[in-house]
Amino acid sequence: MATILTLAGDGIGPEIMTQAVDVLNAVNNKFELGLTLESGLIGGVAFDATGEPLPEETLERARAADAVLLGAVGGPKWDAIERSKRPERGLLKIRSELGLFANLRVAKLYPQLVNASSIKPEIISGLDLLIVRELTGGIYFGEPRGIRTLENGEQQGYNTMVYSTSEIQRIGKVAFELAKTRAQAAGRPAKVCSIDKANVLEVTELWKQTMIEIQQADYNDVALSHMYADNACMQLIKDPKQFDVMVTGNMFGDILSDEAAMLTGSIGMLPSASLDEAGKGMYEPCHGSAPDIAGQDKANPLATILSVAMMLRYTFKKEEAAQAIEQAVSDVLDDGLRTIDILDRSETGLKQVGCQEMGQAVLAKLVQ
Ligand SMILES: NC(=O)c1ccc[n+]([C@@H]2O[C@H](COP(=O)([O-])OP(=O)(O)OC[C@H]3O[C@@H](n4cnc5c(N)ncnc54)[C@H](O)[C@@H]3O)[C@@H](O)[C@H]2O)c1
Numbered sequence: 001m002a003t004i005l006t007l008a009g010d011g012i013g014p015e016i017m018t019q020a021v022d023v024l025n026a027v028n029n030k031f032e033l034g035l036t037l038e039s040g041l042i043g044g045v046a047f048d049a050t051g052e053p054l055p056e057e058t059l060e061r062a063r064a065a066d067a068v069l070l071g072a073v074g075g076p077k078w079d080a081i082e083r084s085k086r087p088e089r090g091l092l093k094i095r096s097e098l099g100l101f102a103n104l105r106v107a108k109l110y111p112q113l114v115n116a117s118s119i120k121p122e123i124i125s126g127l128d129l130l131i132v133r134e135l136t137g138g139i140y141f142g143e144p145r146g147i148r149t150l151e152n153g154e155q156q157g158y159n160t161m162v163y164s165t166s167e168i169q170r171i172g173k174v175a176f177e178l179a180k181t182r183a184q185a186a187g188r189p190a191k192v193c194s195i196d197k198a199n200v201l202e203v204t205e206l207w208k209q210t211m212i213e214i215q216q217a218d219y220n221d222v223a224l225s226h227m228y229a230d231n232a233c234m235q236l237i238k239d240p241k242q243f244d245v246m247v248t249g250n251m252f253g254d255i256l257s258d259e260a261a262m263l264t265g266s267i268g269m270l271p272s273a274s275l276d277e278a279g280k281g282m283y284e285p286c287h288g289s290a291p292d293i294a295g296q297d298k299a300n301p302l303a304t305i306l307s308v309a310m311m312l313r314y315t316f317k318k319e320e321a322a323q324a325i326e327q328a329v330s331d332v333l334d335d336g337l338r339t340i341d342i343l344d345r346s347e348t349g350l351k352q353v354g355c356q357e358m359g360q361a362v363l364a365k366l367v368q
Pocket of ligand 1: 190284287291292300341
């Protein structure tokens, strides 16, 4: 029997997780998936309870589970505590301890939400792109790092951006494989765009060279292009539909995936998956803990609910159940239900709902 560890975390985490767990339980019954759910602590709530943002017990249970579903961590309450104990460190640690090196973020525009984006409809309608971000290396983990005092008394902050060939190869393979799968499903040629800054950073010169070598060795059937990170930021706004799969390192991926998220209008709609080499994963919404709306029943639970769909697809290979969730989400949008982040006040026939009502509406579609 497969086990899922749910980690609600901080801020809006518990609210969105409650809705996602209801949906997960419903598909578990409907499709007889045989999944068992457990819950644990991470982030600020874990620090408050145990003094650690990622308690050893949580880590052990995450290792033992087949998949992890995470809400969000962090908030102003913990911003002033020692850096190593901050909630976000718990998140970085669980990703690296579980070897979750591949972060998949889909920026897909639901046609019902075309007006929620600040970009013109003709630029984004039909958008469906995937950003594959390396998650456990690069400048976020590179050593040495710190803030030191120089001989003249001035302080200096420093970080190190490092990637080895094997790290680049494994993330490259994930991107090429996913490009092939997506192309097959859509009936068109596969393509990957690798994002680097090879004009100024040696580490990404190696990145680019390694991508070329992987493609030439194993993926002749996938078209590979390259783009500098700054140009990629511009192209995502100018003509996002030119991309299918974008692959990049940790920091560029962090920035580009948030930008891609906003193309779709709301970060509250976007799920993500972080996978290890065996396909085990942690699934979470792309957004943070939204402390400004926490506890007010305003949060959009759909990104977390769609993260459940990704989990069923990638870790448990239950495509039918995954599609049922995605269809239920699309159906509630068709019905005009909108949380405040995706509400277009100029459009008629829409109903503003809270986190709970949105989640329960998705649930009702699944069990009807
Ligand atoms: N994966 C994570 O857990 C994660 C990711 C990013 C930020 N954080 C943490 O979250 C805290 C807040 O960070 P932030 O404000 O930069 O980013 P955020 O994503 O939490 O919020 C940004 C804006 O988007 C809104 N928003 C986010 N999710 C929403 C949802 N589901 N429904 C409706 N509106 C939503 C918020 O209200 C806010 O206005 C910080 O402590 C940060 O470190 C955590």
